[in-house]
């Protein structure tokens with residue numbers, strides 16, 4: 007089994023964000039989590055990553071939990087968080103070398119992987135020698151993605167990986183995710199970019215009102231391709247969308 011989530015519950019003050027969510031993500035899946043703004047996708051991913059402590063519930067990754075195997079679990083996990091925290095005083099290359107050291111990658115192996123990932127994502131090699139503080143949002147995102155994947159984690163969690171990427175970089179990321187997926191790994195992604203989700207997802211989860219309103223294969227979600235993924239999502243969430251709001255004042 008890849009990821010097993012049992013009864014995850016989280017509130018911020020009086021706001022109940024996640025309510026007893028159960029979910030199993032099997033090895034080999036690329037599970038894409040969808041849902042409206044503020045519904046709790048990042049909170050859910052952060053609970054899985056042990057960055058937020060849930061009020062209740064457990065997370066097991068490859069049959070290990072954080073309580074008894076903290077380091078073991080985290081060594082086998084790669085993450086891009088929504089706010090993509092990097093060390094901005096470092097250059098892109100310094101940062102990736104630092105991450106490689108944290109994961110104790112052998113030097114030659116680290117060099118090779120960093121070279122390959124940076125060549126993959128960056129045309130302009132010079133920028134890799136500049137401080138991250140001066141990078142654009144997309145450049146920072148590419149460094150964050152490279153850092154998440156560098157140690158070949160069995161569990162790869164990417165929160166909004168396509169946001170801020172140009173179409174070329176986004177297409178490269180689609181290819182990378184598709185290549186990365188195999189039967190020994192689990193990929194979990196939160197995204198609003200349905201065009202890209204359609205090309206990478208094996209499974210879809212739709213979070214709404216604290217629960218998974220849909221959890222299943224992408225084939226089932228799109229009725230074997232009869233619906234586009236955005237139509238399927240719209241149909242699922244439309245009854246709760248406020249269509250009554252009058253915006254006629256804009257028209258003239």
Ligand SMILES: Nc1ncnc2c1ncn2[C@@H]1O[C@H](COP(=O)(O)OP(=O)(O)OP(=O)(O)O)[C@@H](O)[C@H]1O
Nearest residue numbers: 018019021023041042043044045046047048049050
């Ligand atoms: N640290 C926090 N303190 C208080 N409330 C929080 C905190 N983090 C998140 N929230 C609230 O929890 C809810 C879920 O937020 P979250 O960022 O998980 O949503 P999301 O689905 O990822 O949203 P988006 O699609 O806009 O990124 C929101 O109402 C948010 O305001």
